[in-house]
Amino acid sequence: AQKITQTQPGMFVQEKEAVTLDCTYDTSDQSYGLFWYKQPSSGEMIFLIYQGSYDEQNATEGRYSLNFQKARKSANLVISASQLGDSAMYFCAMREANNNDMRFGAGTRLTVKP
Amino acid sequence: GAVVSQHPSRVICKSGTSVKIECRSLDFQATTMFWYRQFPKQSLMLMATSNEGSKATYEQGVEKDKFLINHASLTLSTLTVTSAHPEDSSFYICSARSGVGQNSPLHFGNGTRLTVT
Numbered sequence: 169a170q171k172i173t174q175t176q177p178g179m180f181v182q183e184k185e186a187v188t189l190d191c192t193y194d195t196s197d198q199s200y201g202l203f204w205y206k207q208p209s210s211g212e213m214i215f216l217i218y219q220g221s222y223d224e225q226n227a228t229e230g231r232y233s234l235n236f237q238k239a240r241k242s243a244n245l246v247i248s249a250s251q252l253g254d255s256a257m258y259f260c261a262m263r264e265a266n267n268n269d270m271r272f273g274a275g276t277r278l279t280v281k282p
Numbered sequence: 283g284a285v286v287s288q289h290p291s292r293v294i295c296k297s298g299t300s301v302k303i304e305c306r307s308l309d310f311q312a313t314t315m316f317w318y319r320q321f322p323k324q325s326l327m328l329m330a331t332s333n334e335g336s337k338a339t340y341e342q343g344v345e346k347d348k349f350l351i352n353h354a355s356l357t358l359s360t361l362t363v364t365s366a367h368p369e370d371s372s373f374y375i376c377s378a379r380s381g382v383g384q385n386s387p388l389h390f391g392n393g394t395r396l397t398v399t
Contacts, residue, residue, distance in 0.1 A: 210392075212393065268379075275325050
């Protein structure tokens with residue numbers, strides 16, 4: 169069974185600094201995808217970044233990058249140059265190749281301080 | 283980009299009544315849609331997978347007779363909370379994939395906040 173672990177219930181970061189949100193996962197599949205979503209207080213789920221299990225390069229999307237360490241089964245999200253608008257819940261998720269659904273971690277609430 | 287529309291965004295109903303939530307894929311066809319439930323300050327928990335033209339697949343512990351799912355077309359799935367009770371009050375959010383590739387993300391509706399009084 170899939171399991172996604174986010175050990176940081178809450179994180180604080182100073183505006184303009186970088187922050188790393190942790191995510192570890194457990195799967196016996198070789199092929200899977202890892203996703204990060206942002207959920208502002210409005211409730212919408214915003215897709216941020218994707219990392220495939222076979223991708224050799226760490227994914228990057230603008231200020232978001234993923235520190236993927238396959239052997240350790242970790243897929244940490246790095247947000248550079250934090251902005252006040254980055255304050256939100258962040259969820260790590262995984263989808264195995266043989267499953268159509270996606271499972272989510274418990275989430276991390278990020279607060280960016282001015 | 284792929285857009286999923288969910289309606290209503292907020293509903294308040296009395297205990298014992300039923301509530302229907304609609305989820306539409308606006309610019310793509312979705313043979314499969316997913317319904318999640320989120321309690322305050324918690325994660326999204328998958329309730330069921332909605333399959334166009336066939337029965338939904340429910341996660342363990344989710345009452346299929348209470349949470350009726352209908353996926354009658356390639357762009358519409360509905361979730362009906364029957365005989366709602368206060369403990370059903372939650373944030374319900376639907377999602378769908380616009381592609382079949384491993385890297386295709388789920389696109390989410392904006393969610394429905396259900397309050398049962």
